[in-house]
Amino acid sequence: MATCALILAAGKGERFGREGGKLWTLVGGMPVLEWTLRAFQEHPEVEHLVLVGRGEELSHLRQVANHYRKIVAVVPGGAERWQSVQAGLDAVPPEDSWVLVHDGARAAVSADLISRVLRATRETGAAVPVLRVADTLKWVGSRQTVQATLPRRRREGDEEWQLMAVQTPQGFAVELLRRAYAQYDFENHPPTDDAMVVEPVHPVSVVPGDPQNLKLTYPEDLPQLEAALLGRGETRTGFGYDVHPFIEGRPLMLGGVQIPSPRGLAGHSDADVVLHAIIDALLGAAGMDDIGTLFPNTDPAYRNADSAQLLAQAWARVREQGWTLVNVDVTVLAETPRLRPHVPAMRERIAAVLQTETDRVNLKATTNERLGFVGREEGIACYAVATLRR
Ligand code: CTP
Ligand code: MG
Numbered sequence: 001m002a003t004c005a006l007i008l009a010a011g012k013g014e015r016f017g018r019e020g021g022k023l024w025t026l027v028g029g030m031p032v033l034e035w036t037l038r039a040f041q042e043h044p045e046v047e048h049l050v051l052v053g054r055g056e057e058l059s060h061l062r063q064v065a066n067h068y069r070k071i072v073a074v075v076p077g078g079a080e081r082w083q084s085v086q087a088g089l090d091a092v093p094p095e096d097s098w099v100l101v102h103d104g105a106r107a108a109v110s111a112d113l114i115s116r117v118l119r120a121t122r123e124t125g126a127a128v129p130v131l132r133v134a135d136t137l138k139w140v141g142s143r144q145t146v147q148a149t150l151p152r153r154r155r156e157g158d159e160e161w162q163l164m165a166v167q168t169p170q171g172f173a174v175e176l177l178r179r180a181y182a183q184y185d186f187e188n189h190p191p192t193d194d195a196m197v198v199e200p201v202h203p204v205s206v207v208p209g210d211p212q213n214l215k216l217t218y219p220e221d222l223p224q225l226e227a228a229l230l231g232r233g234e235t236r237t238g239f240g241y242d243v244h245p246f247i248e249g250r251p252l253m254l255g256g257v258q259i260p261s262p263r264g265l266a267g268h269s270d271a272d273v274v275l276h277a278i279i280d281a282l283l284g285a286a287g288m289d290d291i292g293t294l295f296p297n298t299d300p301a302y303r304n305a306d307s308a309q310l311l312a313q314a315w316a317r318v319r320e321q322g323w324t325l326v327n328v329d330v331t332v333l334a335e336t337p338r339l340r341p342h343v344p345a346m347r348e349r350i351a352a353v354l355q356t357e358t359d360r361v362n363l364k365a366t367t368n369e370r371l372g373f374v375g376r377e378e379g380i381a382c383y384a385v386a387t388l389r390r
Helices: 032-041 055-065 081-089 111-124 174-183 194-198 219-231 273-286 307-320 340-353
Strands: 002-009 048-053 071-076 096-103 126-132 138-140 146-149 153-156 159-162 164-166 170-173 205-208 235-248 252-254 257-259 263-265 324-333 361-366 379-389
Touching (some): 002 032, 032 055, 048 081, 055 071, 081 174, 081 194, 096 111, 111 170, 257 340, 273 307
Parallel strands (some): 002 048, 048 071
Antiparallel strands (some): 153 159, 235 379, 324 379
16 A cells, blocks of 8 residues: 655746746755655655656756655656646556655645645545635735635535635545546646545545645745745754874874874874864764774775865765754864964865865864873874754
């Protein structure tokens, strides 16, 4: 009884009207459409995704689709939304019993909402999320005058009807939606959502919608969508520590910068303790183990390795999991050489490798007041913390 989500991304975005289209607008560094895809990719009750896109964007969409393992098909849509749904329905795998039709432009769809719609869909065959309408709705003529007012409530027999706003995802038994689409009179009653197609053949039940689940339609919707997507992000902190002993005859690499010094540090790689501590802090925040697991020091590939490259690789892995950097803070413990003059260069280099602003990377150097192994000038130690947001 598998579930397929049909993600609609074949619209022109005319009302949004900005260069590049609304679905490719970046929020927190990721296109709106990918926020939508990710919500369904990560939902445990959705097995498959079908992506419906514009013909001219298909090759790009297929590249994007490579990052989402649940996507089983990327198909071209039609001129009208309902035609895009029809095209997508043809690509729903035969083993799927349930389909969720969702606007690609509703990027802030929550896991709870998806679950709620699915539960009601399995019980009733067809379910849509609705919101009560708070405003009074009026017909306004092209000469900018009010022509009529819609009643918000009305009596029908022994029932009271209420005007509601309808969102997506809309859930249906696949077989029902296919049948409804095959019978519907599109010519005379162009539908504006999928429930409208199903209503003549099957009752459609409702579940509470989510006010955060807004559809990006006009440019002025963007700040609200950003707040919904970024405001609820998860924040995590990780900690890293590393130490390397001094050795003669090696350059001293710290923070990706070569520091003038009579001695360098011993290690399998270039022994950059600062970058190693940062790698562990980033991996720690992301819950991704440690530097030794990612780059085993028994592997000859990492002999004399440039730690800046290791950091870049580790950071790419962390970013693939959806994390963005809030900040990194570092304390280096070195009795010698004096590091203060090199701090700006180290900060800039680290920020460049992490592709972030320099003020997100802080670095302090301290001596150990002649105490312990650092104080005896036997080696250099480094602590780092990193905070990430997803
Ligand atoms: N959509 C689609 N095929 C269409 C029209 C719309 O797949 N022929 C998709 C859109 O990409 C969007 C969703 O349906 O994700 C809801 O449509 P809407 O918000 O109206 O988006 P657009 O049609 O792109 O915008 P506009 O109407 O302003 O042109
Ligand atoms: Mg439209």
